[in-house]
Amino acid sequence: TQLLEQSPQFLSIQEGENLTVYCNSSSVFSSLQWYRQEPGEGPVLLVTVVTGGEVKKLKRLTFQFGDARKDSSLHITAAQPGDTGLYLCADPRAAGNKLTFGGGTRVLVKP
């Protein structure tokens, strides 16, 4: 069974600072998805990375997929309070349904 480990578990920073969260696997990802979950809501997909070495940008968010497809990172530049939430990585092992999730990184951006 593939394990997804996310680090750190919790991150508290001031508005304007940068942050990076990590997702590592015991085996090779087929592809990797990053989700953000706000309190009281379900997760919302941010991005899917597929190719080793791939970098995707979503405004102030930069997603990187490791060359060997066993790790990924999410970097937020100049964080804002609206970035507060739980960031989850997930491996869609099979079409449609079988997402395996990491434990998540809880990010708090203080104004």
Added chain:
Amino acid sequence: NAGVTQTPKFQVLKTGQSMTLQCAQDMNHEYMSWYRQDPGMGLRLIHYSVGAGITDQGEVPNGYNVSRSTTEDFPLRLLSAAPSQTSVYFCASTDRANEQYFGPGTRLTVT
């Protein structure tokens, strides 16, 4: 489109009671899933369905039943609630691009 809807939003049960968590989607997606979310453990797959009339077990199926009589609805039944089933439950549907859309969740407490 309403997307994925779940009812109720909150529920308190006594040990041994049964109940059904409702989930509906109006996006005509074939794939639907149920997850539970516990602190520090991300989301774990309970049951999933690849289309009307077809269901299968996920990672943590014990104590739960599902059925899929229509494309739109995918209810989750707790047969005899236990305190270990205290959790937040999310229903999701998946489009053809393998993007999962989550409902707002049901927070269940079993005393």
